[in-house]
Amino acid sequence: MTHRRPAACDLIAAGLLLILVLSACASATPTSPPLDPEVLATQAVATLFTGMTQTIQAIPPTPSPTATTIRTPPALPGVYLGTGYLNPLDVPRAYIGDTCQYLRDRWTSTNAAPGTVVMVIMFHSIITDGGTPTDYNQIEEGRFQTLMRDLHEQDFVAIDTQQLADFLDFNAFIPPRSVLLVVDDRHYSEYFDRFFRPYYNEWGWPVVNSWISAQDSIGAASLPENVALFQEGWVDYQAHGVVHNIPISDFVDEDYMISELQGAMDLITANFGRAPIAYIWPGGGFTPRAAELARQSGYRLGFTINPRGPLMYNWVPLADAGDPMRPSYLPEGAVADPRMVLPRFWAPDADLQIDTVRLIGQEASALAEANRSVELEYYDIVCAPTYGPLP
Numbered sequence: 481m482t483h484r485r486p487a488a489c490d491l492i493a494a495g496l497l498l499i500l501v502l503s504a505c506a507s508a509t510p511t512s513p514p515l516d517p518e519v520l521a522t523q524a525v526a527t528l529f530t531g532m533t534q535t536i537q538a539i540p541p542t543p544s545p546t547a548t549t550i551r552t553p554p555a556l557p558g559v560y561l562g563t564g565y566l567n568p569l570d571v572p573r574a575y576i577g578d579t580c581q582y583l584r585d586r587w588t589s590t591n592a593a594p595g596t597v598v599m600v601i602m603f604h605s606i607i608t609d610g611g612t613p614t615d616y617n618q619i620e621e622g623r624f625q626t627l628m629r630d631l632h633e634q635d636f637v638a639i640d641t642q643q644l645a646d647f648l649d650f651n652a653f654i655p656p657r658s659v660l661l662v663v664d665d666r667h668y669s670e671y672f673d674r675f676f677r678p679y680y681n682e683w684g685w686p687v688v689n690s691w692i693s694a695q696d697s698i699g700a701a702s703l704p705e706n707v708a709l710f711q712e713g714w715v716d717y718q719a720h721g722v723v724h725n726i727p728i729s730d731f732v733d734e735d736y737m738i739s740e741l742q743g744a745m746d747l748i749t750a751n752f753g754r755a756p757i758a759y760i761w762p763g764g765g766f767t768p769r770a771a772e773l774a775r776q777s778g779y780r781l782g783f784t785i786n787p788r789g790p791l792m793y794n795w796v797p798l799a800d801a802g803d804p805m806r807p808s809y810l811p812e813g814a815v816a817d818p819r820m821v822l823p824r825f826w827a828p829d830a831d832l833q834i835d836t837v838r839l840i841g842q843e844a845s846a847l848a849e850a851n852r853s854v855e856l857e858y859y860d861i862v863c864a865p866t867y868g869p870l871p
């Protein structure tokens with residue numbers, strides 16, 4: 481059907497061109513018999529419409545659609561792999577099993593745009609007063625401030641864990657460059673006041689407090705002030721074990737795993753009045769069984785200490801094998817649930833990764849745009865009959 485219109489347009493264009501050419505000839509050749517431009521134009525238009533009529537008549541009647549019409553869906557294009565930006569052993573994993581649901585959430589116009597990236601950054605100690613960091617867990621205060629400024633200047637916006645969970649599960653809208661700031665290991669409220677409150681005041685940025693639930697001397701001392709901080713609404717309390725100091729591994733039994741996972745869920749719910757949705761694996765320790773138990777306890781997200789790359793919707797870079805160059809990062813491949821073993825960047829290194837994260841988002845966005853029509857055609861043929869048209 482649609483080829484009629486371009487043919488007609490071509491004829492109109494050709495007709496107008498003919499008028500112009502004939503008019504030009506008329507004025508450029510004074511020795512020829514005088515030609516009336518108006519007559520020429522009329523003739524040209526008449527020729528044009530004759531052509532159109534012939535064209536229209538030449539098209540055989542289109543058969544009306546019947547129930548037996550079968551449209552063959554196109555093959556879906558490959559996914560973005562982050563080649564050149566990720567470590568070769570770190571490969572993005574998809575986790576949405578239902579292709580139609582994935583395409584629907586990916587292309588719903590009110591959801592996050594394809595190429596939306598999240599950088600998750602892990603913080604521990606921030607060293608003040610000219611002190612020098614003594615291990616890779618620490619970052620000097622000036623460098624911390626530079627990191628925060630650079631993130632803001634590169635249009636990153638901090639989100640909380642609820643926003644991240646909704647983004648990863650349903651592609652819910654978040655800013656195209658998002659960052660989740662996660663502070664491990666239970667600090668006094670003074671820490672948040674000094675280091676993170678300025679960014680909350682200035683930009684409205686939340687921060688995650690990865691909370692150890694043991695009611696030991698530190699826990700008992702810091703709980704009331706942390707509850708007060710929680711009630712302000714900008715510090716997001718998530719679970720970081722109860723005992724914490726014994727990481728989950730193949731060397732601990734299932735009872736211990738449950739007491740850490742379910743125990744942290746119960747204690748945070750009791751102490752703060754809201755259930756956590758994320759589990760930050762203490763010491764970066766997890767097992768496939770522990771990841772299952774975390775799901776069963778009601779967690780929607782889990783975080784390791786492995787700096788593999790940023791997160792995108794249905795796109796989590798993980799490794800199948802240990803890397804001799806980075807022996808402390810446990811491979812996550814055996815865990816069947818990528819959202820339970822999400823990577824995090826380390827604070828001292830994060831500033832150097834901002835550009836990479838930005839470029840990954842840009843490339844993923846460009847590839848999605850290039851593949852858009854094929855993916856939408858697939859959705860229209862395969863998915864729309866059951867999932868409905870894209871909103």
Ligand SMILES: [Zn+2]
Pocket residue numbers: 664665720724762763
């Ligand atoms: Zn910890």
